[in-house]
Amino acid sequence: MSRRRMNWLATLLVMAHFALALHYSIWNPAGEAPDEADHWAYVVYLAKERSLPEGPKVTQGKHPPLAHVGAAALASLAEPEFDFLRANPDVQIQRGENWSPNFFIHTRREAWPWSGSVLAFHLARLWSVLMSTATTAAVYALANAVWPRQPGLALTAMGVTAFLPELAFLGGAVTNDSAAALLGTLSLWGALGIARTGAAGAQRRLRLAIGGTALALGLGLLAKASTVALWPAVFVAILCSAGADRAREIATGGWKAALRFVLISWRRWLLHAVLVFLPALAIVSPWLLRNWRLYGDPSGMALVRQTVDLRTTPWTWADTIWLLRGWFVSFWGKFGGAGHIPMADWVYVLLAALMALSVSGYLRGWKARTGDERVALAVLATALLGVAVGVWRYSLVALGTDQGRLLFPAIGAIVVLWVEGLQRWVPFRRALAASALLVFLAGLSVYGLVGVILPAMAPPEPAARVHRLQTATPIDFGELSLVDWSLGEDVTLYWQSNHPPTQDWRVTLRVVAEDGSLVWEWRRSPGYGRWSTDRWPGGVVVEDRYVIRWPEWAGAGRYLVEVGLQVYEGEYATPLQAGRVAGTPFTPLGWIER
Numbered sequence: 001m002s003r004r005r006m007n008w009l010a011t012l013l014v015m016a017h018f019a020l021a022l023h024y025s026i027w028n029p030a031g032e033a034p035d036e037a038d039h040w041a042y043v044v045y046l047a048k049e050r051s052l053p054e055g056p057k058v059t060q061g062k063h064p065p066l067a068h069v070g071a072a073a074l075a076s077l078a079e080p081e082f083d084f085l086r087a088n089p090d091v092q093i094q095r096g097e098n099w100s101p102n103f104f105i106h107t108r109r110e111a112w113p114w115s116g117s118v119l120a121f122h123l124a125r126l127w128s129v130l131m132s133t134a135t136t137a138a139v140y141a142l143a144n145a146v147w148p149r150q151p152g153l154a155l156t157a158m159g160v161t162a163f164l165p166e167l168a169f170l171g172g173a174v175t176n177d178s179a180a181a182l183l184g185t186l187s188l189w190g191a192l193g194i195a196r197t198g199a200a201g202a203q204r205r206l207r208l209a210i211g212g213t214a215l216a217l218g219l220g221l222l223a224k225a226s227t228v229a230l231w232p233a234v235f236v237a238i239l240c241s242a243g244a245d246r247a248r249e250i251a252t253g254g255w256k257a258a259l260r261f262v263l264i265s266w267r268r269w270l271l272h273a274v275l276v277f278l279p280a281l282a283i284v285s286p287w288l289l290r291n292w293r294l295y296g297d298p299s300g301m302a303l304v305r306q307t308v309d310l311r312t313t314p315w316t317w318a319d320t321i322w323l324l325r326g327w328f329v330s331f332w333g334k335f336g337g338a339g340h341i342p343m344a345d346w347v348y349v350l351l352a353a354l355m356a357l358s359v360s361g362y363l364r365g366w367k368a369r370t371g372d373e374r375v376a377l378a379v380l381a382t383a384l385l386g387v388a389v390g391v392w393r394y395s396l397v398a399l400g401t402d403q404g405r406l407l408f409p410a411i412g413a414i415v416v417l418w419v420e421g422l423q424r425w426v427p428f429r430r431a432l433a434a435s436a437l438l439v440f441l442a443g444l445s446v447y448g449l450v451g452v453i454l455p456a457m458a459p460p461e462p463a464a465r466v467h468r469l470q471t472a473t474p475i476d477f478g479e480l481s482l483v484d485w486s487l488g489e490d491v492t493l494y495w496q497s498n499h500p501p502t503q504d505w506r507v508t509l510r511v512v513a514e515d516g517s518l519v520w521e522w523r524r525s526p527g528y529g530r531w532s533t534d535r536w537p538g539g540v541v542v543e544d545r546y547v548i549r550w551p552e553w554a555g556a557g558r559y560l561v562e563v564g565l566q567v568y569e570g571e572y573a574t575p576l577q578a579g580r581v582a583g584t585p586f587t588p589l590g591w592i593e594r
Contacts, residue, residue, distance in 0.1 A: 006151045010140055010158060017162035017171070018133045020445050024172030025125040027449060029457050030118070031085050031104040032337050033173030034403060035060065039068065040082065040174045043124050046072040047080040054294060056306040060176075064287050066222040067131070067179035071124035078120035084109045086504070086568065088529035089522075093340040098545060100528035101456050103337035107504045107532040124174045131178035132171025135411065136162040138185040142412045145192040146376040146420075156434040157419045161411065163441035165333030165343070165448040170405055176224050177405045183220035184227050184409030188383055190216055191237035192376050194272060206241075214276045218283025220409070225299065227409045229390035231277070233383035238272045240375045301397075308398040315396055323395060326402020327388075328352070331414070333448050339403050341456045343448060358421030365424040377420060380413035459531030463494060463541040475587050477565040477573040480505055480533065483541065487561055487592050493544040495526050497536045504568040505533040509546050510586060512560045519554050522546060523566075556594055562586040 031037045042060040045053050046068055053061035060068070072080070086105045093101070110118055139161040143154035161167065170177045190213030197206040213234060220227035281288075291300035332351050335341040342348075369377070387410040395401040407414065426433050475482040479501040484494040491509060504525070511520040525532060526544040536542070564586040565573045572585030 003151070006155060009155055010137070013140075013155070013159050013162045014133060014136055016442070017136045017168065018129065020163070020168040020449075021129040021132050021171030022126075024168050024449055024453075025122065025129055026172075028169070028172055028335075028453055029102065029104070029106045030110055030121055032102060032453075032457065033170065033175065033335075034337060034339055034405065036174050036337065037082075037085055037103070039071075039176065040085070040121060040124065042068045043071045043075055043174060044080045044082050047076045047120075052290070056303060059307040062300055062303045062307050063176055064222045064225060064284070066219060067127075067176035067224070070131075070179070071127040071174060074123040074127050075120040077123055079116045080120040080124070081117035084117050084121070089524050090528040091337075092528075093336075093338055098528050100530055101336055101341055102530060105504070105525045105529045105532050106457075108534045111535075121174065125172055128173055128175055128178040129171050131182050132167050135167070135171075135178065135182040135185055138182055138189060139412045139415055142185055142189040142192065143416050143419075145189055145196065146373065146380070146416055152431070152434060153419060153423055156423075156437065157415050159434070159438040160415050160419060160441060163438060163445050164411075164415075165441075165445045166331055166404060167408075167411070168445045169333065169335055169448060169453075170408075175405075177408045180220065180224035180227055181408040181411045183216050183223055184230055184383075184387075185412035186216040187213055187220055187227070187230050187234060188380065188410075188412055191234040191379055194234075194276070195237040195240040195375055195379060196372065197241070210272060210275050211279075214279040215283070217276065217280035221280070221284040222287060224409065226387065226390055226394075226406065229386040230383050230409055232386045233379050233413075234276060235273060236382045237375075237379045238269050238276065240379070241269060241272060305397070309400060311395070311397060311399055319395070323392065323402050327391075327404045327407060328355070329404070330402070331404025331407060333444065333452075334404075335448065335453050336456070338400075339405075341452060343444070343452055347444065354422065355418070357425055358418045360421070361424030362417065362421035365421075377417065380410075380417055383413040384410045384417065386410075457530075459535070460527050460542070463543045475563075476576045477505075479503060479573075480565060482563060482565075482587075485563075485589055487590050489548060489592075491546040491548065491561060491589075493526070493546075493563065494541055495544055496541045497533070497538055499538040501533045501536055503534055503570075505573075506566050506568055507544065508564040508566060508572075508586070510562045510564075511548060511592075512562060513554075514558055514560070519551065519559060520548055522549075550594070554594070558591050558593055560591055561589045563589055 031040070038058075038060045042053070042058050042063070042065075045058050045061070046065065052065060055061075084107070086107065088100065088102055088105050090100045091103050092099055114122055136158055140154055140158035143157035144151065147153045167178075167181070190209050193209030194206065194213060197209055217227070217231065217234065220230070288298035291303075292298050294300070295302040328351075329342065329348055330339050332348070333343055366374070384407075387407055391401055391406045394406075422437075426437075474484070474496075476498070479498060481496050481498055482493055483496045486492045493507070493509075495507075506523055507526050508521060508523045510518060513519050527542045528545075531542065565575070566585075567573070574585065575587045
C-alpha cells in the first residue's frame with residue numbers, strides 16, 4: 001500500500017475519532033463522566049479567578065493545571081459557571097429497582113441551543129475532544145516507530161485507539177485524562193526516537209527526539225502527575241540508545257554485549273538523560289515548588305489526602321483481583337459518573353478472549369522479532385508496568401482506583417502491545433483482518449453511546465393511567481397536580497402536569513409525629529431525578545416512589561405524611577384542594593401506623 005494511501009486512511013481514522021468523541025460530548029449528559037463536575041469546578045475557577053486554587057475546596061486543584069487551563073481558555077469564550085449542574089440526591093450506582101444512574105438532574109437549560117454556562121461547559125468538552133483526537137495521531141506515530149516497515153500494523157494500532165469506547169467517552173468529557181494520554185504517547189514516541197537514532201550520522205534527528213521527549217515529559221507532568229510513571233521507560237530507551245550503533249554486535253553477543261556497551265557508553269547515555277530530564281524538570285518546577293511551599297512536599301500528597309476517599313484497610317489479594325478486573329473492564333468502556341454503567345457481559349468476555357490471545361501471541365513471537373523491535377517493545381512494556389505500579393501504589397492510599405482511564409498515560413503502549421500480540425495469530429498486514437477488528441471496535445464505540453449511555457440516562461416511562469387509590473380530590477400546585485397517592489412503609493405519589501411545566505420542581509415529602517416533631521424528610525425531583533419536570537409534556541403522569549428511612553428513635557405510633565412542591569432553590573407553591581387555598585405549603589396526605 002502506498003504511503004499516500006496510508007496517510008489518507010490515517011486522516012479518515014482521525015476524523016472518525018473526532019466525530020465519535022464529539023457525539024459523546026454532545027449526547028452524554030453534563031457531569032455524567034468520572035469526576036467531571038469536579039474538573040468543571042476547577043475549569044470555572046481558573047477561568048474566573050485567573051489563578052490557581054489553594055486548599056481542598058476545589059478538589060481537582062490537586063492536579064497540575066495544564067489540561068484545565070486549555071479547557072478554561074475555550075470555556076472563557078462563553079460564561080463559565082457551575083450553576084446548571086444540580087445534584088441528584090437519589091443517584092443509585094448499583095442496578096436495581098428504581099435505578100437512577102445519573103449524578104445530576106438535567107433540566108431544559110442543558111438543551112440545544114446551548115448558551116451561557118452550558119455553552120462554556122461544551123467548549124471545555126471540546127478541548128478534550130481535540131486532545132483525544134490528537135492522541136490517535138500520536139499512537140500512529142508511536143506505532144510507526146515500532147514497526148517502521150509494517151505501516152499496516154501502525155494503522156491498525158491507530159484504528160484501535162480511534163475506536164476505543166472509553167477514549168471516545170472520556171474524549172467527550174471535561175477531564176485531564178485525554179491530555180495525559182496524548183502527552184504520555186508523545187513521550188514514548190520521542191523515547192523510541194532516542195533509542196533508534198543513537199548512530200553518529202543521525203545527530204539532527206537525535207536532537208529533535210531529545211528535545212521533543214523533554215517537552216512532552218514536562219508538559220505531561222503539568223497535565224497529570226501520574227505521567228511521571230513513564231520516566232523509567234524513557235530512561236530505558238536512553239540506555240538502549242547507547243548501543244544503537246553497535247546493534248549487530250549486540251545481536252550476536254546477547255545481553256552481555258548490550259550491558260558491556262551500556263557501561264562503555266556511559267558518558268553518552270548520561271548526557272542524553274541530562275538533556276531529557278533536566279529540561280522536563282525545569283518545565284514542571286514551578287508546580288513542584290508551589291506544592292512544596294503550600295503543602296510541604298513537591299507532590300502535594302497532603303492535599304490529595306484531603307480530597308480523596310482514603311483506604312483504611314490493609315491490601316489483600318482480593319483487592320488485587322478487584323483492581324485488575326476494574327482496569328480491564330473500564331479500559332475498554334464503562335460509563336457514567338462513577339464508571340458504573342457497563343456494556344453487556346458478552347462484550348467483555350469477547351475482549352478477554354482477545355486479550356488472552358494477544359498475551360500468548362506476544363510471548364510466542366518474542367524470538368522471531370528483530371533487535372529493534374525487542375528494544376521498542378521492552379520500552380513500551382516498561383511504560384505499562386511503570387504506570388500500573390504507580391496506580392497500584394496510589395491504591396494503597398485512595399479508594400476508587402479500579403478505573404482503566406488511570407492507565408491512559410500508557411495508552412499508546414497498551415494498544416501497540418495488544419496489536420503486537422494479536423498480529424502473531426491474525427495477519428493484520430492483510431486489510432481484511434485489520435478491517436474486521438476495526439469495524440468491531442467502531443461498532444462497540446457506537447453501541448457504548450447509543451446502546452448503553454442513552455438508554456441508561458433516558459427518562460422513565462410515564463404511568464399509563466392512575467387507578468384511584470384515594471377518595472380525596474387531587475391537589476393542584478399550579479403547573480403540577482398530585483392526582484393520587486398510596487401510604488405505607490413505602491409512599492407512592494402520582495404527579496400530573498397540567499400543561500408543559502416551565503420550572504424544575506422539587507417534591508418535599510415529610511413524616512411528622514403526633515406531637516408535631518419532624519421524623520423524616522426527603523427533597524428531590526419526582527421520579528428519582530431521572531426526568532426534570534421542565535422537560536415534561538402536558539398531561540403526563542409520573543409515578544414517584546419513596547422509601548421512608550425511619551430514624552432509630554422513632555417508635556411505634558401514628559405518623560402524618562405531608563407533601564410540598566418547591567421550585568428549585570425557590571419558593572414553595574401554594575396548594576389548592578377542593579378549590580380552597582391551604583394555610584401551609586405542606587399538605588397532609590394521611591396517617592400511617594408503625
